[in-house]
Amino acid sequence: MIIRPVFAVVERDLVKLFKQKGRLLSSLVRPLIWLLVIGTGFDSLVKSDDSTYRSFLIPGVIGMSILFGALLGALSTVYEKESGVMRLMIIAPFSHYWIVFAKMTAATISAYVQVILLLIVLILIGDINLSINWSLLFFSIFILSIACSGIGMLVASFSKTLDNFAAIMNFVIFPVFFLSGSLYPVSKLPDPLGILAKLNPYTYGVDLLKHSINIPMGGIADFTIVNNIVYLSAFTI
Numbered sequence: 001m002i003i004r005p006v007f008a009v010v011e012r013d014l015v016k017l018f019k020q021k022g023r024l025l026s027s028l029v030r031p032l033i034w035l036l037v038i039g040t041g042f043d044s045l046v047k048s049d050d051s052t053y054r055s056f057l058i059p060g061v062i063g064m065s066i067l068f069g070a071l072l073g074a075l076s077t078v079y080e081k082e083s084g085v086m087r088l089m090i091i092a093p094f095s096h097y098w099i100v101f102a103k104m105t106a107a108t109i110s111a112y113v114q115v116i117l118l119l120i121v122l123i124l125i126g127d128i129n130l131s132i133n134w135s136l137l138f139f140s141i142f143i144l145s146i147a148c149s150g151i152g153m154l155v156a157s158f159s160k161t162l163d164n165f166a167a168i169m170n171f172v173i174f175p176v177f178f179l180s181g182s183l184y185p186v187s188k189l190p191d192p193l194g195i196l197a198k199l200n201p202y203t204y205g206v207d208l209l210k211h212s213i214n215i216p217m218g219g220i221a222d223f224t225i226v227n228n229i230v231y232l233s234a235f236t237i
Contacts, residue, residue, distance in 0.1 A: 006102040013076050013106035017113070027069055027114040028121060031061035035127065056219060058127055059209035060182030062115060066141060067148050067177060067202065069114040071169055073107030074152030078165040081156075100153060107149035108142075115141050129217055136225075137212035143229070144205030147236045151176070176202045181210070186222040201235035204228040 017023065039054030122128040155172055159165035179196045180186075180203040189197055197203050208228045210221040 002098055006098055006105070009099070009102035010106045010109070013073065013103070014109060016076065017073075017110050023072065024114065024117065027065055028118055030068065031065045031118055032121065034064065035061045035122075054127070055217065056214065057183070058122065059206055059213050060180075062118060062141070062209055062213075063144065063180070063182055063202070063206040064177060065115050065118045066111045066144050066205070067173060069111035070107045070145055070148035071152040071155065071173060073110035073149060074103065074156040075162070075165060076106070077103050077153065077156040078159045078162055081159075082161060103156075104146070104149045104153055107152050108145040111145040111148060112141060115145075128213065132216045133212040137209070140205065140208035140212050143232055143236070144202075144208065147201055147205060147232055150236055176200060179203075181206050181222055185220065201232055204231045208232070 035054060035057055039052075039057040042053040119128065123130070151172065155168050156165060159168055179193065179200050181197065186194060186197045186203060186207075204223065204227070207221050207223050208225065210219065211225050211228070213219075215221055
C-alpha cells in the first residue's frame with residue numbers, strides 16, 4: 001500500500017524537525033522580532049485611536065512563520081538529492097508524484113507546528129484576543145501552508161545543492177513577503193506595486209489571516225474571504 005512509504009517519508013522529515021531545536025527556536029524569534037521591534041517602533045511614530053500597527057502586523061508575522069517554515073521544510077529534499085537518498089526514492093516501485101505529495105505534506109505539517117508554537121506565544125503576551133475567528137484561522141493556516149510548501153518544492157526542484165537552494169530561496173522569499181499585504185494594506189500601495197501584490201498568491205493567504213484575526217478585532221482586510229480562497233486554491237492546485 002502507498003500509505004506506508006508516504007508515512008515513512010513524512011515521519012522522517014518530522015523527526016528531523018523536532019531534533020533541530022534551533023530551527024524551532026528561530027521560527028519563533030524571527031516573527032517576534034518583527035512584531036515586538038518593528039511593530040512597536042512604528043506605533044511610536046504613528047498614533048491611532050482605532051488600532052495599532054502592531055495589531056495590524058499580527059497576520060503578517062503569522063504568514064511569515066508559515067512561509068519560512070514551509071520553504072525550509074523543503075530543504076530536506078535538496079539535502080536528499082545531494083546525499084543520494086532521493087535517487088533511492090525515485091527507483092522505488094511507486095509513482096514519483098507520491099514523493100512530491102509526501103514532501104509537501106511534511107513541509108505543511110512542519111509549518112503548521114511552528115505556527116501553533118507562535119500562536120501560543122502571542123496569546124501569552126496578549127497580542128491575540130481569544131474572541132478571534134479560530135475556525136477560519138486554522139483553515140487559513142492550513143491552506144496557506146499547502147501553498148507555501150508548493151513554492152518550497154518548486155524551488156527545491158530547481159536546486160541541485162544546498163547553496164543553490166539558499167540563494168534561490170532568498171530571491172523568492174523576500175519579494176513574496178514584501179509584495180503582499182503583510183506589512184501594509186494592499187489598497188494603499190501605488191498602482192505598480194498593487195498589481196504585483198494582487199498577482200502574488202501569498203497576498204491572499206495573509207488576507208485570509210486578516211479576516212480571522214483583524215476583522216473580529218475591528219481591523220481591515222483587502223479582499224473578500226471567497227476571493228482569497230479561490231485565488232489561493234487555484235494557485236495551489
